[in-house]
Amino acid sequence: MLGDLSLAGVFGLVLLGSMCLGAGKTSADVVYMFTDGRDGSHPLAGLVEINGNFYGTTMGAGQFGAGVVYELTPQGVETVIHAFRAGADGDGPAATLITDGLGNLYGTAIFEGDSICRCGIVYKVTTTGAETVLHRFTGGSDGAYPYGSVVMDSAGNLYGTTMRGGKNDAGTLFRISPDGTGTVLHSFGGKKDGSNPFAGPIIDAKGNVYGTTISGGAYDQGTVWKYIAKGREKVLYSFGTTGDGTMPYDSLLRDKYGNLYGTAQFGGSNNAGTVFQITPHGTERILYTFTGGDDGCMPVAPLMRDPHGNLFGTATGCGEYYGTIFKIDTAGTFQVVHEFEGLLDGFQPNSGLLEDENGDLWGTTWWGAPAAIAFTTAAALSSELASKNFGNAGTKRRCETRKVCSRKS
Numbered sequence: 173m174l175g176d177l178s179l180a181g182v183f184g185l186v187l188l189g190s191m192c193l194g195a196g197k198t199s200a201d202v203v204y205m206f207t208d209g210r211d212g213s214h215p216l217a218g219l220v221e222i223n224g225n226f227y228g229t230t231m232g233a234g235q236f237g238a239g240v241v242y243e244l245t246p247q248g249v250e251t252v253i254h255a256f257r258a259g260a261d262g263d264g265p266a267a268t269l270i271t272d273g274l275g276n277l278y279g280t281a282i283f284e285g286d287s288i289c290r291c292g293i294v295y296k297v298t299t300t301g302a303e304t305v306l307h308r309f310t311g312g313s314d315g316a317y318p319y320g321s322v323v324m325d326s327a328g329n330l331y332g333t334t335m336r337g338g339k340n341d342a343g344t345l346f347r348i349s350p351d352g353t354g355t356v357l358h359s360f361g362g363k364k365d366g367s368n369p370f371a372g373p374i375i376d377a378k379g380n381v382y383g384t385t386i387s388g389g390a391y392d393q394g395t396v397w398k399y400i401a402k403g404r405e406k407v408l409y410s411f412g413t414t415g416d417g418t419m420p421y422d423s424l425l426r427d428k429y430g431n432l433y434g435t436a437q438f439g440g441s442n443n444a445g446t447v448f449q450i451t452p453h454g455t456e457r458i459l460y461t462f463t464g465g466d467d468g469c470m471p472v473a474p475l476m477r478d479p480h481g482n483l484f485g486t487a488t489g490c491g492e493y494y495g496t497i498f499k500i501d502t503a504g505t506f507q508v509v510h511e512f513e514g515l516l517d518g519f520q521p522n523s524g525l526l527e528d529e530n531g532d533l534w535g536t537t538w539w540g541a542p543a544a545i546a547f548t549t550a551a552a553l554s555s556e557l558a559s560k561n562f563g564n565a566g567t568k569r570r571c572e573t574r575k576v577c578s579r580k581s
Contacts, residue, residue: 218523229265291316315344320372342367366395417446435471444469468496494519
């Protein structure tokens with residue numbers, strides 16, 4: 173479904189037709205451009221779909237200058253459903269939302285909340301805009317500055333992380349029960365433990381929780397960790413050995429065999445980042461090392477897997493222009509799907525990707541004219557594209573020219 177893609181963007185006021193971008197690239201549609209006004213600006217978060225519409229957050233702007241939760245139709249109509257007011261309401265929602273299947277959305281805001289610490293909140297908001305603050309962090313044992321998304325288990329408990337606070341001021345793993353009770357499950361920063369988790373966690377069917385930290389571990393270059401449902405955290409892998417990557421910034425992806433997949437922002441043989449796999453026993457395998465050239469660099473977003481097991485992600489920098497969308501299979505074969513051009517289709521894609529029911533990919537970029545962009549890629553173009561193939565090592569490139577530049581009506 174996702175072998176050949178065209179790209180659309182969320183940052184524009186007007187829906188644009190697909191653009192032929194030249195050899196080896198997909199076409200791009202800008203779906204919506206944020207104006208840096210009441211509609212919001214600078215989304216770090218990706219999108220979630222409910223009943224055919226998309227929901228996301230922006231860190232900045234909005235009516236009160238503290239970010240927004242928005243709804244976006246496939247036709248490019250954006251509606252702000254909640255504008256953060258700072259103060260007790262929170263400020264700076266950076267994480268991708270999750271949904272409980274009942275029309276409720278859950279997320280985090282990095283700042284404000286508690287009147288003294290101003291260390292962030294966990295919130296619930298309906299698609300009609302009714303917001304409930306579930307927890308205000310105090311900066312003490314409960315943690316501070318939740319950057320990542322939360323995840324929900326089958327009983328309705330929310331799990332998340334904070335980047336600071338806790339017993340060692342190196343972050344926490346927390347749980348919030350349906351009745352609003354907050355519990356710190358783990359304080360990071362102990363001996364050889366990870367520190368400063370930016371990423372939200374994931375959870376398996378047995379209730380085990382997995383995540384990353386950007387620092388700490390045996391080499392102080394970040395970790396992949398597991399919290400066992402019975403109440404113990406352990407480091408599965410410490411980054412910092414030769415070529416393995418450093419500073420894993422975002423959430424993991426888990427397959428049916430228990431293997432974990434993610435990206436490291438830096439490190440690798442070119443210090444431009446890596447895509448990695450961690451087995452259930454803690455063995456790391458590097459799937460791809462970024463060169464810092466046309467393939468991109470600094471991947472900070474979570475990966476997405478299609479029904480065939482292919483991985484898709486974004487690199488926030490490098491490329492011919494301003495970041496890339498890439499595809500990689502579990503054998504390490506790498507393809508650039510799209511290279512961002514800046515004002516035309518956005519730049520710095522920090523968010524993960526979402527696949528809709530048609531096999532199109534949707535996402536956002538941090539910048540774009542005038543403020544930022546959300547985009548989609550069309551699977552219908554797959555037979556027309558020949559993307560750049562860098563191979564596993566990223567040192568040899570083969571470019572083929574696309575013969576047809578398809579356009580959407």
